[in-house]
């Protein structure tokens with residue numbers, strides 16, 4: 001027993017702790033999956049189809065087998081890979097069309113890059129050499145590349161056995177749901193009303209590739225009692241369960257380890273065909289086997305993201321009040337359904353109405369199969385697409401109505417005193433303050449000053465024109481309340497688990513079910529536990545990513561690690577304290593009712609007698625003297641299932657300089673004020689925002705995964721898929737406002753996706769704001785110099801033509817005042 | 828097979844290698860120097876950056892045989908007597924890494940950059956690390972870290988006694 005010392009540790013939550021995980025990463029002592037070197041390890045190389053759509057004839061493996069060091073060459077049927085049905089966990093409708101997705105194609109390939117055979121060799125180099133010698137006879141079929149064409153009568157079918165290229169249609173109608181009026185009626189009423197207009201736009205969400213920097217890798221060791229899979233995955237727990245279900249393996253005979261994982265961004269939420277192939281080969285040979293992809297393989301075959309066509313109509317009064325919103329989406333699934341692929345656009349269904357009070361809303365999404373790489377979650381998953389659609393629309397409508405774009409938003413957004421607010425898409429936003437975030441952002445940005453500069457540059461006819469873009473966004477994150485997921489037919493719950501093991505010396509091992517790949521969990525979670533248990537930050541170890549230690553969890557995606565997993569940790573810590581309390585009372589010879597717990601110490605009210613929780617841990621280890629009727633153990637386990645999502649929001653403002661002679665877009669200034677609720681570690685939050693911004697900006701300006709007419713990916717290397725470098729970006733000015741979430745005890749909201757979700761429309765709005773004056777009304781993403789230059793020059797050639805409905809009137813940029821605008825009724 | 832003799836992070840190695848073996852493969856597969864990583868197959872990402880006779884190179888674009896007779900320094904050889912290199916320290920201090928996959932290459936390139944230009948501007952840093960891609964950080968804190976390291980490495984600065992990293996310490 002010790003007496004209470006009055007040196008309570010400093011509060012850890014909110015502190016800008018440097019990260020615990022850095023040491024190993026900056027010294028090269030990392031454990032990437034590809035670093036695994038097991039005795040007798042064999043290496044795989046997968047033979048992939050160069051064709052998008054083809055029947056597979058004969059496969060000749062004889063030459064490949066002659067390469068020294070080659071152990072085996074297997075076609076799909078040799079290892080049963082063609083019979084596998086890789087899982088899709090999100091059947092969005094009861095009658096969703098779902099093709100079989102094999103681990104290797106047996107009779108037909110459905111996208112360029114699909115695996116058809118696998119070489120096993122003593123070295124990766126030998127495997128690769130041999131893979132090139134595998135002769136496959138293909139009979140080419142017509143590729144299916146265009147979503148609208150794919151849905152037409154008589155279109156070539158990706159999967160003839162499905163009888164259609166339509167995967168599913170998913171509709172939400174607020175009139176039917178009872179959460180609002182009928183958007184169809186709102187739109188037709190607006191068309192008839194004199195004081196209203198309907199504005200319609202089509203936006204294209206181009207296809208992107210997540211491009212985590214660590215290529216995917218999987219090692220399987222089948223030699224022990226449990227088969228061990230190391231994999232560069234975001235979802236070790238889901239992977240383990242899905243491997244058991246998919247391959248019929250006993251779940252308790254599988255152990256999955258996600259060691260250090262070099263980024264994911266949704267791209268590593270998968271049960272990948274290669275993971276299954278590696279496992280099947282390892283089982284067949286009884287030897288440890290490794291598969292590591294090249295970057296080109298990764299770009300070609302790891303799932304892609306986005307790829308939607310958005311047709312959006314908004315009914316609005318001429319003075320700027322939104323009356324209805326109608327959203328029609330076509331979403332490209334690619335050739336197969338990924339783990340959550342069909343549900344990705346559906347996540348957007350709840351976000352098109354964004355921060356606005358929209359009385360009537362309809363969302364109608366059709367998922368389409370094409371002969372391209374499948375799409376699935378990429379940072380934001382459905383929500384960036386929705387945010388882009390609505391925020392681009394807000395600018396378009398403001399231009400049409402001659403309203404200042406921020407004023408138009410203000411007229412329609414939910415005011416801070418209106419929270420909690422139930423939206424037209426049925427979500428209840430718990431907290432938020434759009435005014436506060438916006439005011440701060442406008443001030444940091446010097447919005448008025450930049451508008452003046454814009455005006456001056458226009459008057460001078462500068463070659464470099466300034467454009468300002470806005471995005472006021474919210475998102476739903478912290479996936480997710482299990483019941484909500486159930487109502488959306490999602491194949492799992494959304495709870496999260498944590499266990500705390502109090503070691504004899506008072507140190508705490510915290511086992512978590514979420515699985516990091518760069519987020520800084522070890523640091524942020526240590527801060528939470530340090531506060532909740534009152535133990536030093538250094539005395540906490542976070543254990544994750546190994547199903548042997550962490551047997552229960554649903555992993556990391558959808559900004560859920562803190563907002564769901566963090567709360568499980570808090571609950572577990574509360575249980576530890578509750579279990580320790582009677583023991584502390586016993587040690588202090590006091591009644592439990594007189595014991596209070598603060599800053600790691602149990603003390604007897606009104607005395608200076610106390611005992612630390614770390615001493616209680618030792619006492620239960622010795623267990624020489626503890627109260628009757630309780631177990632000598634203060635470890636605890638908790639599972640948290642949230643009641644609601646969390647709703648971070650923010651205001652992002654972007655200024656770009658557009659070189660009107662070259663079309664080159666240079667970021668000029670970027671300000672964002674994000675409300676992510678309570679901040680555990682401001683350094684980590686800032687880092688998440690920076691990285692998210694870079695990815696969202698990259699969608700606006702740089703990245704695209706296009707296919708040619710034969711279905712070949714044109715961005716199959718990092719030469720063609722142009723990730724921004726440091727020289728392409730600028731310093732971002734970031735800040736936070738905070739309205740703590742009321743749906744969880746920490747008050748946290750997710751932060752992992754915010755930057756990506758918000759930034760893309762801010763940038764594109766800025767680019768358009770710079771060039772609308774020439775008559776440009778839209779530019780597809782990415783807004784490359786070529787596209788911008790072309791848009792300026794073709795608009796200049798056609799500006800003023802009355803039949804050119806989508807070309808706004810010259811001079812009518814967003815910075816323009818209403819007097820430049822035609823009367824609303826003439827639109 | 829060709830016989831090569833190299834010094835890597837201060838130790839001398841002699842090995843027979845296939846003539847086509849890349850330096851990065853030699854480091855990872857033969858020497859177990861897995862701190863240096865591979866991020867692409869087109870020499871774009873810089874994840875594999877090491878120093879060859881004092882200059883930064885992308886070790887995926889150098890053959891192991893070309894390193895014969897040379898000195899190679901990887902991220903694993905930067906610590907001195909348990910003290911981090913000031914650039915390593917600055918990456919930690921400035922939260923210049925998230926997943927850490929680009930980090931070894933970024934650190935090696937940044938050291939090379941500071942060798943050429945001990946006091947770079949923000950733009951010079953951005954251009955100096957242009958050949959190294961990071962998907963996590965948006966580069967802002969990396970730039971900050973390199974400039975911070977530049978200050979600490981100035982003659983007279985106290986970079987030789989960087990603060991301990993263990994256990995954080997904000």
Ligand code: FES
Nearest residue numbers: 866870872873887
């Ligand atoms: S591995 Fe990408 S540049 Fe060397």
Ligand code: FES
Nearest residue numbers: 925929961962963
């Ligand atoms: S920190 Fe992840 S790629 Fe740079």
